[in-house]
Amino acid sequence: MSDSDTHDSDHLNVAVVGAGTMGAGIAGVFAARGHDVSLYSRSRATLDMALDAIEARIGTDVGRIRVTTDLAECVATADLVSENVVERLDLKREVFADLERLAPEHSLLTTNTSSVPITAIAEGLDRPERVVGLHWFNPPAVMPLVEVVRGASTDDRTVARVMSICAAIGKEVIEVRRDVPGFVINRLQYAMLREAIALVEAGVATIEDVDRAVETTLAPRWSASGPLRLMDLAGLDTVEKVSAVIMPELSTAAGVPKIVSTLVADGALGAKSERGFYAWTPETLAAAVAERDETVRLLTDRRSAR
Secondary structure, X not given: OOHHHOOOOOOOEEEEEOOOHHHHHHHHHHHHOOOEEEEEOXXXXXXXXXXXXXXXXXXXXXXXXXXXXXXHHHHOOOOEEEEOOOOOHHHXXXXXXXXXXXXXXXXXXXXXXXXXXXXXXXXXXXXXXXXXXXXXXXXXXXXXXXXEEOOXXXXXXXXXXXXXXXXXXOOEEEEEOOOOOOOOHHHHHHHHHHHHHHHHHOOOXXXXXXXXXXXXXXXXXXXXXXXXXXXXXXXXXXXXXXXXXXXXXXXXXXXXXXXXXXXXXXXXXXHHHOEXXXXXXXXXXXXXXXXXXXXXXXXHHHHHOO
């Protein structure tokens, strides 16, 4: 990819493929930063809901967002494509084969997958070097960081270009150098989730108290310093001694926790079904989402002011 093949990140034509919660949010972020966005879904009803959500939740003028049910039209002039379809390898491979055929040669082809390997998605393409993971977090307009994930064939220029674009739209970026399941954020998150559930299942603490422990102690501590920095602050000699006691006792369970499988089998899917670990109403859900978003914004503002 030569310099003449790329467009100035001051203005981009962005194609967002998939108009669900994440696709709509990503479209809103780029539009809010002054980029022209084309948003694709097979369903016109989904596109209408996406536009409503962008205006209501993000407060972004949707005038810069063009919607279409024609994939070729969506990506025809794209400098960057963000794929947000269902987490199925076969479907993503099919979409990326179409993107490689339909999008301009200079287009950066990104996938917002949180679980499907980037290498597997790019397999079989003529130019797998321009495929890269660009993993956003929900809600995209609020969460400050994205992960840029290398596949086995992703080239350095693709990674550098995507990281530059993300920085230009105000996102913090980390580079995931190896294509491992869960990348960085979800691996850290699910390691904690496994231990949280293990503590509940073993009767060590209630669901509410495990959450309270994180909300009042771990979360504020980690918002100031990441875990490795905190180890330095604690003293690695102390970490060594405590590790010798605690590490052998931590859960090493593989697979889906039984309590989660039981709840899902019973139709208790969380807030979306009004019951999961907690009972939910539209009011308590709205309050929880508002509190989450406001907390993240405050922490992000504080970090930016450092």
